[in-house]
Amino acid sequence: SSHEHKLNFKKSKEACLNYIQDAMLQKQWKRAAEFLTFYVESLEKDYSREPIGPSEMIWRIGSEILCHHSHSSMKEFNCFMEQMKTLGVKRYLKVCLEHVFHLLCNGQIDEAYQSLSLAESWRFGEQTAVQDKEMKLIQAYRGLLDYYSWSKQKNILLEHGVDGCADLSVEQEMHSCFRKAAVNLKEIIKIPGVWDLFVKCYVDLLEFYGDHNEACQVLNEYAYNSKFPANPNAHVYLYQFLKRQGESKKSLISALKILHDIVPSHELMIDFNTMLQKSKKRKKRRLGLEVIFAALDYAGWKENVKAWSCLARQLKQIVISEKHLDWIKQEWNSRKDWWPAFHFSRYLAKRNWQENQSLSYEKALVAGILLGKDCKYFKYVSHQGCKAQVKRFRMLKKFVNKHNPVYLRISG
């Protein structure tokens, strides 16, 4: 005889959990809380064979409910978290971290700092070594909060600095925050990972105190160390730093080259193209053309006047010089099947003309060069422009008509 339907503890609690889950998914926090009260007694049972035990369930579910429930307060949340910390020593630091995140989200910076300091001083036999990663994170976040304090004090000093009555104690505190922050931030960014915010803050500190070498080294590590995951932001930070330091175009270009490879649609591609166009080296100019074409492959750039004007400028320059037409041919080859419909349809011609004359001007120039004077985009826009008696459109029409043979050579 089957006793599978027998009501037993395990099934009853599983059913209870299902009700909690359903209630949470439907954002019925009162109902979820109600069922949770019936679930908590599972803490008194042994679940050592299960992968996730009731203490973890209760921690996670309870946090969610307290986060969203309309009647719950920070005080209650804090009280709950303190209880959760005592529940599982293996999870102690994780719970501390989550608690800190929640405090930060609620603007309780000081409480978060205290919590972090407390957690940092926690020792529990071999658990301390096992939870090493969480400990590093805790130290890193404390470093971040130290940076934040430093930043506030720096601003105070800068404001009052003109008066000359710079408060010595504030300055000393600021330096002490710097030291504390620097130590912890430096540690965390050694570990392969994505530490954008920490890196930025650390570099900011280093730059302020004039340690540019260290900053450069940190940024290079972050961008080029293969152990770290590929991160476009790392290259952006490096580029911005180099720019601030007034480094040579050569180093700026090499910083952006990788960014182009990873994220061809990045907003810095305009700066990149601008630098490359002006270069004396042929290879760089060639790369510039590649970069700007690649950026315009992306829908997000369709209406970006600056991007189109970069492309237009470079194409115009090539056409006038009559050198390197093969560059245009190479780039256009893989695009001639889909760019006309993507960028140069009659519908877009109308829309661009109505919404943004400059955009339509630049695009018309590009279309005229790539597709010839008879393409619908160019025809529509130049006609409208001439009708409206805008001078540059008349110039545009003349230019394209004059260089129409070039189009024939490109498209052939």
Add this chain to the structure above:
Amino acid sequence: QSWPVYEEVYNKMLELAAFLDLPRFPDITDSCFLHPDMLCIKYLMEANLPDELHNWTCRVVKKIGIGEVDFLTLVPGNKSTRKVKYDILAAAVIVVVLKLLFLLDDHYEWLLSDFAEERNKNNKEGGLYFEFKKWYEVVKRSLDVEQKKLDEERAKYLWRCEKPLFYSVKNKSKVLKRRQMVVNLQNQFGKLSGSVQRAEKPNPSSFQLSWSEENTDGSCFHGHSLKGILQEKCGLLTAMNPDYWLCTVKLCNEKLCGHLAHYREVDFPQSYHFVLRLFSFLLRIQPSYIHDEVCMIEHKLFNKKLYKKLKYNTVLRK
């Protein structure tokens, strides 16, 4: 930890009675509460079925002899007689009667209901004719609501004992701390439950579903007449339904496999399953137990026909 199932308790009861060498229990006569005729009244009421069905249940009980004193009375230690499960028996009788009158093949009962509905339109007698369809809708709705409540109750069931148990002195403080934490958490989240203190149950009653004729919404079927589905033949009212289908052609050996038949929901019509589900909810047991009793009753009822292999209708659904 778990709640024992009905069958476990029942078997232990029999074992205990035999072990204690108890003598024959007091006779169960037709004026006893445990007699099928009496229990049928109770369950017909609770299932919101017409009182008139009681005539039919009594007829079935009489015909197959399950109202006899010797059949019903418990004699511990007597292994040869099949022990009677009174409530399940009564419920099964009702199910058989429903099958007799309505066939319950997912087809005929609805036709019959439409027919009764027609007759109700021209009904000038004052009392309504029973319509299966209306009954089904009303009862199903209530059953679903109560079932849902029951499921939630089960999920909310608290298992712990008043005083925490611990097995060694070392454990004591840990166990007590845990208990304290559980109590704290219960209080904390209890406050967030928004609650509704459950209103005191009005009277303790063994009826889980109750239907009142005072309700004007027509949801009580006790007083309805079966005339809508009966016909007159030779001055007697008989069922219009000429057919019957047996739940199983052959009974299993209960001593070997524990059941007389094996119930699978997919093998039977949905109306039949619904009726089993209704009584299984009321009795808090699995439908298969009721199904067993239904098979037993059917085999007694159609005994002659079965074993003489005369012409009979067996319609077994896939």
